[in-house]
Amino acid sequence: MSNYTSRLLFTATILMAGTILLASCSQENTGSPTGSMAENVLSGVVSLDGSSTVYPVSEAMAEEFRNVAPDVRVTVGVSGTGGGFKKFLAGETDINDASRTIKDSEIAEAQANGISYLELPVAYDGLSVVVNPSNTWVDYLTVDELRMIWQPGSIVDSWDDIRAGWPEQPIRLYGPGTDSGTFDYFTEAVNGESGASRPDYTASEDDNVLVQGIIGDENSLGFFGFAYYKANAGRVNVVPVDGGNGPIAPDEVTINDGTYSPLSRPIYIYLSASGAAKPQVRAFVEFYLDMAPSLVSEVGYIPLPESDYIAAKAALANF
Amino acid sequence: MAFSSEREKLNLRKRHARARGFAFLCALVTWSSVLILGILLFQVCIDGFGWLDWEFINSFPSRFPDRAGIKSALVGTMWLISLVAAISIPVGVSTALYLEEFAAKGRLSKLIEVNIANLAGVPSIVYGILGLAVFVRYFALGRSLISGALTMSLLILPIIIIASREAIRTVPMSIRYAALSLGATRWQTTWAHVLPASFPGIMTGVILSLSRAIGETAPIIMIGALTFVAFLPAGPMDSFTVLSIQIYNWVARPQPEFHDLAAAGIIVLLAVLLLMNATAIYIRSKTERRLK
Numbered sequence: 001m002s003n004y005t006s007r008l009l010f011t012a013t014i015l016m017a018g019t020i021l022l023a024s025c026s027q028e029n030t031g032s033p034t035g036s037m038a039e040n041v042l043s044g045v046v047s048l049d050g051s052s053t054v055y056p057v058s059e060a061m062a063e064e065f066r067n068v069a070p071d072v073r074v075t076v077g078v079s080g081t082g083g084g085f086k087k088f089l090a091g092e093t094d095i096n097d098a099s100r101t102i103k104d105s106e107i108a109e110a111q112a113n114g115i116s117y118l119e120l121p122v123a124y125d126g127l128s129v130v131v132n133p134s135n136t137w138v139d140y141l142t143v144d145e146l147r148m149i150w151q152p153g154s155i156v157d158s159w160d161d162i163r164a165g166w167p168e169q170p171i172r173l174y175g176p177g178t179d180s181g182t183f184d185y186f187t188e189a190v191n192g193e194s195g196a197s198r199p200d201y202t203a204s205e206d207d208n209v210l211v212q213g214i215i216g217d218e219n220s221l222g223f224f225g226f227a228y229y230k231a232n233a234g235r236v237n238v239v240p241v242d243g244g245n246g247p248i249a250p251d252e253v254t255i256n257d258g259t260y261s262p263l264s265r266p267i268y269i270y271l272s273a274s275g276a277a278k279p280q281v282r283a284f285v286e287f288y289l290d291m292a293p294s295l296v297s298e299v300g301y302i303p304l305p306e307s308d309y310i311a312a313k314a315a316l317a318n319f
Numbered sequence: 320m321a322f323s324s325e326r327e328k329l330n331l332r333k334r335h336a337r338a339r340g341f342a343f344l345c346a347l348v349t350w351s352s353v354l355i356l357g358i359l360l361f362q363v364c365i366d367g368f369g370w371l372d373w374e375f376i377n378s379f380p381s382r383f384p385d386r387a388g389i390k391s392a393l394v395g396t397m398w399l400i401s402l403v404a405a406i407s408i409p410v411g412v413s414t415a416l417y418l419e420e421f422a423a424k425g426r427l428s429k430l431i432e433v434n435i436a437n438l439a440g441v442p443s444i445v446y447g448i449l450g451l452a453v454f455v456r457y458f459a460l461g462r463s464l465i466s467g468a469l470t471m472s473l474l475i476l477p478i479i480i481i482a483s484r485e486a487i488r489t490v491p492m493s494i495r496y497a498a499l500s501l502g503a504t505r506w507q508t509t510w511a512h513v514l515p516a517s518f519p520g521i522m523t524g525v526i527l528s529l530s531r532a533i534g535e536t537a538p539i540i541m542i543g544a545l546t547f548v549a550f551l552p553a554g555p556m557d558s559f560t561v562l563s564i565q566i567y568n569w570v571a572r573p574q575p576e577f578h579d580l581a582a583a584g585i586i587v588l589l590a591v592l593l594l595m596n597a598t599a600i601y602i603r604s605k606t607e608r609r610l611k
Binding site: 047049052055056058059060062063066073074075076077078079087092206207208225227228230231232295298299300 | 379380381382462540543544545546547548549550568570571573574575578
């Protein structure tokens, strides 16, 4: 019996030694001695989750924040805006990345769970309507024409159904799947109701798949986030959109000053009150808003006008 | 004998031709799947090889492709697989031993058998949902490595159990009779003879199932593994990320450099997989030799 006990003890010791070794090894790797004194005292966890559209921005922030506060562990998950809100409203995360504003049903859940939150816009994303480069006839599309193409029960089957004089060739549509915030926003801006769309288009949650589809199909028309157009400019052609004030193509300037309308949208982070009570989370969000003008464009999005960031910082200070 | 030798010869030639045709068809099928795999690997290597260096292995994720690495994902995967192996192998092999060697062959064991076979076919996302409800929420283990490992273990247990049972069944009854007739108890027979004899087959099942676990993404995302993690897990209760999630995230990025990074990540994942399999095969051949 004592032999057995000593063996058990030995095993436990080995296991514990291993764990401690791993722990000390990883601690050594997370810390770096740079950073100001005031923020060096910050520690703990900042947890973000949510939209894959907002992810690149939050990732950049988390990466840069390590230089300022090396002892704070910032983690970013990707479970979609809706999936992220589920965790956020269950009190599991401090911040939710959102590519749309919070829905009524989610507001009700927040009230039921006693969670108060602050909505902070952090950048613009322009939805880009694109066609194949060998498409020579489309010079621009009006919002009405887009609605004609995409509305539920649409009868547009070929290009000449849209505008007289365009070729009598079948039109093939590509767009994000119904789970994506991009789809929600496009359908709301174009069809007037979030989620209302003709169902017979090629859908993918992966925008790169849409890019590939449009590149390979002369009669294609599709839409996706501006960052994906920018990375593939030259391989797909962007279509200027006329929202009532003449055709405007999306670029850094027209999205930032709001003339590319209605297909540019703000993307958000939501901060919970319990998160804001933690010093490291508050410091991270302040850092987020400070750095947004420079970091947002690095990852393919468009910064908000300066005044919006000032307003967001004021809202944060009062939260 | 002689009256139809011409016809017989013809017949024989036809049959040989048919046999050759079938052999050719089999070879063709085999080689075409190897070829497709080869093309895939070639493509991945072309894309990813340039990005593969120590910097890549030893850096945390970044928005700059030049600086991005897979350190946290690689370490997370190793943690996860070690925990999964530590949980699923003892449980799976014990279950197989119980069902084959100890359980009375009745209606109950039949029921368990059918259920295990069915569980092997359940989509992995269902295990993710189960893991989220049971381990993350009910047992309050949080979105941690241990939750992920327990969920993954559930996912691969049916495969381990089925493979182990097959292996145990191939052990000849004469070995059991010999041990029992010399006065060994059932436990001694199982532990000292049946288990070692079936060990190589069990290892094969373990290799296959752990290989599946290392590439799975859906259940791990479901239970809440993260994408950006710039620290290494210090223990089983820490949050984590794994290689497959990191690769998935890079593939979905707009910038083509990240697609190449994903290819580099795939090479690392394959290397880990090969290393794991090589170790298992080494252990298997070692134990096989000892038995002779």
